[in-house]
Amino acid sequence: LDRPRALSGIQPTAGSFHLGNYLGAVRQYVALQESHDAFYMVVDLHAITVPQDPKELRANTRVAAAQLLAAGLDPERCTLFVQSHVPEHAQLAWVMNCLTGFGEASRMTQFKDKSAKQGADRTTVGLFTYPILQVADILLYQANAVPVGEDQRQHIELTRDIAERFNGRFGQTFTLPSAHIVRETAKIYDLQDPTAKMSKSSATPKGLINLLDDPKVSAKKIKSAVTDTDTVIRFDAENKPGVSNLLTIYATLTGTTVAELEQRYEGKGYGALKTDLADVVVEWVTPFRARTQEYLDDPETLDAVLAKGAEKARAVAAETLAQTYDRMGF
Ligand code: ADP
Ligand code: NA
Numbered sequence: 001l002d003r004p005r006a007l008s009g010i011q012p013t014a015g016s017f018h019l020g021n022y023l024g025a026v027r028q029y030v031a032l033q034e035s036h037d038a039f040y041m042v043v044d045l046h047a048i049t050v051p052q053d054p055k056e057l058r059a060n061t062r063v064a065a066a067q068l069l070a071a072g073l074d075p076e077r078c079t080l081f082v083q084s085h086v087p088e089h090a091q092l093a094w095v096m097n098c099l100t101g102f103g104e105a106s107r108m109t110q111f112k113d114k115s116a117k118q119g120a121d122r123t124t125v126g127l128f129t130y131p132i133l134q135v136a137d138i139l140l141y142q143a144n145a146v147p148v149g150e151d152q153r154q155h156i157e158l159t160r161d162i163a164e165r166f167n168g169r170f171g172q173t174f175t176l177p178s179a180h181i182v183r184e185t186a187k188i189y190d191l192q193d194p195t196a197k198m199s200k201s202s203a204t205p206k207g208l209i210n211l212l213d214d215p216k217v218s219a220k221k222i223k224s225a226v227t228d229t230d231t232v233i234r235f236d237a238e239n240k241p242g243v244s245n246l247l248t249i250y251a252t253l254t255g256t257t258v259a260e261l262e263q264r265y266e267g268k269g270y271g272a273l274k275t276d277l278a279d280v281v282v283e284w285v286t287p288f289r290a291r292t293q294e295y296l297d298d299p300e301t302l303d304a305v306l307a308k309g310a311e312k313a314r315a316v317a318a319e320t321l322a323q324t325y326d327r328m329g330f
Pocket of ligand 2: 151
């Protein structure tokens with residue numbers, strides 16, 4: 001195999017993926033399985049950086065895998081697995097913890113944001129070091145490309161820094177990865193606060209489109225999206241973030257361009273745009289939900305896909321870990 005490697009992971013915690021996860025990350029997973037030797041995982045080890053109910057975590061891990069398949073991942077063309085099924089992630093993470101500076105880890109903005117929301121007493125050391133687990137996730141597969149949203153850029157830079165450090169100290173071992181970030185969809189915004197990213201921890205659930213929610217609920221959220229007092233439908237991320245976000249979502253889900261939409265909606269109001277986009281979202285999520293349910297209704301097939309994925313992933317991960325241990329003197 002001389003195709004470049006791709007690696008990425010998504011958390012199972014919320015149950016449903018949201019529209020930001022899909023447009024920012026999962027869509028790129030699907031695209032890269034054509035051009036890359038791609039590894040995608042449900043990162044259940046990352047999920048436990050905040051408290052999880054074991055039964056829910058187990059169920060949500062399956063729901064996440066089912067959604068990845070429903071979104072178009074093909075187990076014949078990529079390796080799909082669950083992070084905890086491959087023990088090398090935790091093993092390499094320890095090595096990487098010992099190569100990361102405390103100050104360096106303290107500069108991670110995702111940690112600062114998340115820990116500020118949780119408060120110091122509820123923030124775990126695991127949350128602090130989760131970017132370093134991510135370093136291990138990526139380096140284990142010698143990944144060239146890491147498809148992610150904008151919020152992950154800093155973690156990919158950390159990964160490069162640590163890979164270079166290791167290679168410099170112990171000899172060439174790790175490939176330096178690059179973030180694969182598609183500019184247009186790198187940051188999908190909250191529908192109620194279009195200056196903040198759409199997130200599973202959005203301040204108000206009305207700002208967040210969950211792909212597995214009742215489509216009627218999602219349609220209503222689109223129709224009540226915050227825009228501005230102007231009436232012109234034009235992409236202007238700075239002055240018209242709400243409308244611009246809706247145009248991005250619309251263009252990407254329908255495979256059209258923002259320019260084409262601006263033309264189509266010339267002289268029309270925000271109401272028309274929102275009504276049509278609500279229909280677009282309903283038409284997209286309806287078959288997505290059905291396909292997800294089909295995978296969940298066939299647990300043997302899902303288990304077989306994940307078992308085969310873990311086996312393929314482990315073969316690669318074990319080789320990298322053995323080489324790493326050897327270089328370090330273990
Ligand atoms: P969340 O950010 O909601 O907690 P995850 O951390 O599991 O979700 O993110 C999974 C992937 O989705 C990551 O690659 C992340 O960059 C991407 N992502 C998350 N939110 C957005 C968003 N609003 N816009 C674009 N990409 C996003
Ligand atoms: Na994220």
